[in-house]
Amino acid sequence: MLxxxxxxxxxxxxxxxxxxxxxxxxxxxxxxxxxxxxxxxYAVDLRNHALTHLTLAxxxxxxxxxxxxxxxxxxxNKTLRQSALKGxxxxxxxxKAGIDFMQWFKWKHGAGIYFISREKKNMDLLMMGExxxxxxxxxxxxxxxxxxxxxxxxxxxxRVRYQCPVSGNRxxxxxxxxxxxxxxxxxxYKVRWDIEKIFDQVKNKLTEKKAWATTETAKTMQAQFIxxxxxxxxxxxxxxQQKGIENKKEDKRRQVRLExxxxxxxxxxQENLPSFLKTPRxxxxxxxxxxxxxxxxxxxxxxxxxxxxxxRRIYAVF
Numbered sequence: 001m002l003x004x005x006x007x008x009x010x011x012x013x014x015x016x017x018x019x020x021x022x023x024x025x026x027x028x029x030x031x032x033x034x035x036x037x038x039x040x041x042y043a044v045d046l047r048n049h050a051l052t053h054l055t056l057a058x059x060x061x062x063x064x065x066x067x068x069x070x071x072x073x074x075x076x077n078k079t080l081r082q083s084a085l086k087g088x089x090x091x092x093x094x095x096k097a098g099i100d101f102m103q104w105f106k107w108k109h110g111a112g113i114y115f116i117s118r119e120k121k122n123m124d125l126l127m128m129g130e131x132x133x134x135x136x137x138x139x140x141x142x143x144x145x146x147x148x149x150x151x152x153x154x155x156x157x158x159r160v161r162y163q164c165p166v167s168g169n170r171x172x173x174x175x176x177x178x179x180x181x182x183x184x185x186x187x188x189y190k191v192r193w194d195i196e197k198i199f200d201q202v203k204n205k206l207t208e209k210k211a212w213a214t215t216e217t218a219k220t221m222q223a224q225f226i227x228x229x230x231x232x233x234x235x236x237x238x239x240x241q242q243k244g245i246e247n248k249k250e251d252k253r254r255q256v257r258l259e260x261x262x263x264x265x266x267x268x269x270q271e272n273l274p275s276f277l278k279t280p281r282x283x284x285x286x287x288x289x290x291x292x293x294x295x296x297x298x299x300x301x302x303x304x305x306x307x308x309x310x311x312r313r314i315y316a317v318f
Contacts, residue, residue: 012088012089013045013047013091014046014047014091015043015044015046015052015082015090015093016043016044016093016094016194017041017042017043017044017072017092017093017094017098017195018068018094018095018195018196018199019039019041019042019057019068019071020039020040020042020199020202021037021038022040022219023210024036024210024211025213025214027213027214028211028214031064036065037065037211038211039056039057039059039066040053040056041054041055041056041071042195042223042227044194044195044198046093046191046194048234049198049234049284050231051198051227051230051231052082052227053224053226054071054072054080055074055075056216056219058071058074067097068094068095069097069098069103072098072103073103077107077110077111077113080092080113084112088112090112090113091116091188092115092116093116093117093188094115094116094117094192095192096120098117099115099117099120101151101153101176102153102154102155104155104176105153108176114176115175115176115177116174116175116177116185116188116189117174118171118172118173118174123151123174124152125150126149126150127148127149128147128150130145130146130147131146131148131158131182133146133181137181139183139184139187139274140182140183141274141277142162142163142165143160143162146159146160146161146182147160147161149174157175157176158175158176158182158185159172159174160173160175162183162186164186164190165277166261166262173185173186173189183274187277191281194284200285201230201286202226202230205285205288205291206226206229208222208226233286233290233291234286236294240308240311243308245308245311245312246315247283247287247289247290248315249318250283250287251283258278258280262277289315289318293311297310
């Protein structure tokens with residue numbers, strides 16, 4: 001679980017957001033002689049992987065798709081805060097399509113909504129000073145610099161210059177969030193990939209590749225059902241784990257892959273790395289064997305006792 005120690009906002013909700021497409025419905029209206037995919041915007045809670053549908057893209061008129069930041073600006077603060085308690089900060093981790101520094105400034109001061117993203121190559125940020133951080137804290141391993149920067153919009157942001165201790169790749173991250181360890185900022189952007197894995201699960205394991213219908217209401221309902229199915233599978237899997245029914249073989253495979261990545265880089269001193277880089281994270285996707293088991297037993301309407309026994313055997317053998 002992700003932990004942020006800011007005493008002003010315990011349990012700060014942290015979401016990864018992105019857009020996702022379904023193929024056009026059979027009877028979707030053609031624009032310029034072509035049918036375009038249905039575009040949605042989702043957010044996943046990085047603490048528990050619960051999925052939320054933010055909005056259906058606005059493709060009215062001649063617009064074929066909607067840019068991420070345009071869609072975010074359409075949403076009211078209540079929607080973006082997702083029922084967070086008054087006074088509690090809400091943090092979004094979005095890719096470069098979510099950058100708008102002036103809008104970030106407005107969300108920060110008007111609604112307590114903060115963003116993290118990667119710096120664009122064509123950005124000309126003005127270096128205004130260096131921010132202090134604890135270089136001895138393992139959480140900041142790989143941080144090359146923590147900067148106070150200005151942009152052409154006339155507002156200031158924080159920038160993290162980072163080199164991944166495991167891969168050696170360099171990245172720059174920008175954020176409107178103050179008082180956060182720069183190493184944690186870098187890590188949060190890394191785990192933004194969780195939402196992409198969930199999209200892969202929706203498309204390839206749940207086979208939700210195509211829009212069901214043509215109306216905005218029907219397309220929104222489909223997105224809500226996808227979120228419901230994903231979240232119910234999470235709840236069911238955790239209930240089964242409490243009863244000792246776990247996919248331990250997959251856990252071991254993830255541990256082996258992590259150790260292989262850590263050992264691949266020569267000279268890497270693992271004792272200096274933060275625990276979150278050395279510990280396998282909870283699985284983002286449900287295993288295909290779990291999804292097939294669930295689908296099959298719902299279809300044949302078996303008893304819960306028999307279904308549990310079946311999954312125990314599956315996890316023990318495969």
